[in-house]
Amino acid sequence: MPNDFLSPADQAAAEQQQRLLAAQVVRHDQLPTTIRTVAGVDVAYAQHSDQLVAAAVLLDAATLEIRHTAVVRLGAAFPYIPGLFSFRELPPIQQALAQLPEAPDLVICDGQGLAHPRRFGLACHLGVATGLPTIGCAKTRLVGSYHALGHPRGSTAELVLDGEVVGQALRTQPGINPLFVSIGHRVSLATACHWVLRCAPTYRQPETTRAADHLVNQELHRLLAAALPPAPDGM
DNA sequence: GCGACAG
């Protein structure tokens, strides 16, 4: 019942749902004065399976050390369609987040926030659905255009769509492809970039995403191994 | 009509 809005009857209904919920996105800072924990979420799946594996990881915001983790498995209820990504990945992600012993002060998502055709990417959807402050942090662009950015770590370039700044291309490591950061919910674009850069001191991707990615792949491999016929040990 | 298209 509470998940009805996550499983629209068809594509048109899903898009209408996005237009409706997009009005609820808070684009300014409305998060704790002191951020103590930051969470990462990610999803993985096997091509010939309808099973989605999602993970939520809670990191200490000061040290970036892992404090808690949660992994869940759930059947896919929606196909992957660019622009309707959240209807596929949000259900398992929300379940994983709910399994954490405590709610995070901030969540960094693996996907877009406002940098979306209807200004309602995964990060916005998760934020509005949970009320948590969220940031969109994607590896590639979905919409908008941007100019070349500098090579140093921390260089940025505005991502523009229909004359509106919907995000920022942010270089987290010198000379390495930038990430695409956008507002999810209750976090301004400047603050979002600040936290993504802060969480990515060593690698291109923030530690939150890296930790969640590692967990889902580990769980996926366990699933695949358990599903395959036991290999004969030829000795 | 022809590309582009988060994960």
Add this chain to the structure above:
DNA sequence: ATCTTGTCGC
């Protein structure tokens, strides 16, 4: 995202 083998480098 997933599939897929080796290769180059710290």
